Amino acid sequence: MRLGVIADDFTGATDIASFLVQNGMSTVQLNGVPSGDESFSTDAILVSLKSRSCPTEQAVSDSLAALRWLQQQGCERFYFKYCSTFDSTAQGNIGPVTDALLDALGEQQTIISPALPVNGRTVYQGYLFVMDTLLSESGMRHHPVTPMTDSNLMRLMERQARGKAGLIASAVIDQGPEAVQARLAALKADAVRYVVLDTLHEQHLLTQGAALKEMKLVTGGSGLAIGLARQLASGSRDRQQAEAAGAPQGGRAVVISGSCSTMTNRQVAAYRQQAAAKVVEVEACLADAQSYALQLCDWVEQNADGELAPLLFATSDAQQLQRIQQQYGAARSSEAVEYCFAAVARELQARGFQRFIVAGGETSGVVAQTLGVSAFHIGPVISPGVPWVRDTDQPLSLALKSGNFGDENFFARAQTEFPQ
């Protein structure tokens, strides 16, 4: 059974791709809907979009285009991948995209399962937790683009989508796949369109996978992929061989950090102690991003011969970010930073850089798009949900880190533990 995945951002896409591969499904990841007539024979085909925080109409039309293309590729099951921290406010795109996909598939019900317990994202009584904290009390409440101030997934869904939301609590999931299926059917009879699934640990994801293997459309983070892949995998491939195709190759490296998450702040602080690092000033990005980018690239080149790659970071803590956003506007400042990073990536590629370690989903999307990446091999995992990936056409290796993923030493480990 071929699985088609539509991911709403770039790091989210590599995140789920790594779990699919680790759990037995051969996977190709494509940047956007391909325009040519190529076809792929992998167990899973993943289209990564930049639809998390774009205007809703565009998110819906891009997602529907991806769905149609995946159907043409013979996919029969579909997975809408969004963030394990449900990055989506009342005006967000998860609800409208879910509704559009359900309508296009002629389905009345789907599930909402953002949990990824290995990275501390769990769901209890429909409330999303980050480690030991409610989502709305975690660093996500200060997110520059999608501040999360509610943790109740039923409420979040009902605010942005068209139908009723319900819950399957952990006590039911503990009873196994048949109990989950029976509850889904009961909720469907009650016209519940979005069913939030409690998830406390990996066994719950395995149960969900078994319960949902016939469901046409599922939605969630990357955790559910563990359970679903084990049901849908064809068993036709050698994981180690596949990972070797995505292992990082040589060439000069740079670390680019545009995430302001709590974890990225810690990672940047740790890496600055070990490697050359330079802050990217929002004022300079706003003034003349193009020439500022060239200056930054000169600095990167001057510092590229150390043991560890140089770091450019716009990463700020919550207070700095608030000051910047008040002064320049949230959208304007984040766009200026993204524009500058795009110019930096383009220039460094032209100067022969071949390994890019990037923090932040939006930032990764911009960088990968600028570098002209159209398809990846998924390589070895640096931290849960963050694999090295290698472009299928050009000598280019990328580690695209979701904002909150990885341990404190992530940037250094991505280099030292994966020598070329």
Ligand SMILES: Nc1ncnc2c1ncn2[C@@H]1O[C@H](COP(=O)(O)OP(=O)(O)OP(=O)(O)O)[C@@H](O)[C@H]1O
């Ligand atoms: N100093 C800053 N001032 C204003 N905006 C910034 C600053 N630094 C980064 N940004 C913007 O914040 C946004 C961060 O989003 P991004 O998706 O890259 O990281 P993230 O949300 O932490 O990661 P993820 O989506 O993987 O959880 C980007 O648009 C980036 O340009």
Ligand SMILES: O=C(O)[C@@H](O)C(=O)CO
């Ligand atoms: O699910 C997650 O947390 C990540 O894959 C992600 O989408 C962050 O951008």
